[in-house]
Amino acid sequence: MSAKLFLLVALLGAAVSAHAAAAKANWLTNCSECHGKDGRGRTGEGKKLKITDLTNPTVQASFTDAQAFKVIKHGLKDDRGDVMHSTSYRLTDDEIAALVKHVRSLKRR
Ligand code: HEC
Numbered sequence: 136m137s138a139k140l141f142l143l144v145a146l147l148g149a150a151v152s153a154h155a156a157a158a159k160a161n162w163l164t165n166c167s168e169c170h171g172k173d174g175r176g177r178t179g180e181g182k183k184l185k186i187t188d189l190t191n192p193t194v195q196a197s198f199t200d201a202q203a204f205k206v207i208k209h210g211l212k213d214d215r216g217d218v219m220h221s222t223s224y225r226l227t228d229d230e231i232a233a234l235v236k237h238v239r240s241l242k243r244r
Pocket residue numbers: 161162165166167168169170180184185186187188197198202203206207211218219220222234235238
C-alpha cells in the first residue's frame with residue numbers, strides 16, 4: 136500500500152465512531168486486508184501469514200475477549216516478527232472493544 140493511501144485509510148479509520156456499523160467499517164479498513172472481509176483469512180496476506188479462520192468456532196474459543204482486545208490494541212509478534220500491527224495510535228479503546236464484538240459476530244453458527 137502506498138504511504139498516501141495508508142495515511143488516508145488510517146485517517147478514515149480514526150474518523151469513524153464506535154457503534155456496530157463503524158466497527159464493521161473499522162474491520163474493513165484495518166483488518167480485512169489480512170483476515171478477509173468475512174474473517175476467513177483467505178487473502179494474499181492471510182495465506183502468507185497462515186492466518187487462522189476467525190469464523191471457526193474452535194478458533195473463536197481459543198482466545199478470550201480480553202486477549203483479543205490486547206492483540207488488536209498492541210499487535211502480535213511471533214518468531215516471524217510483527218505479524219499483526221498495533222492499532223493503539225489510531226483506534227480508541229471503545230472502537231477496539233466494538234471490533235472484538237465484530238470479531239465474535241464472524242463466528243459460524
Ligand atoms: C498484517 C496482517 C493483519 C492485520 C492487518 C490484522 N491481523 Fe489479526 N492477526 C494476524 C495474524 C498473523 C494473527 C495470528 C494468527 C492467527 O491467529 O490467525 C492474527 C490474530 C488475530 C486474532 C486472534 C488473537 C488470538 O489471541 O489468537 C484476532 C481476534 C485478530 N487478529 C483480530 C484483528 C483485528 C480486529 C484486526 C484489525 C484491527 C486485525 N486482526 C488486523 C494478522 C493481521
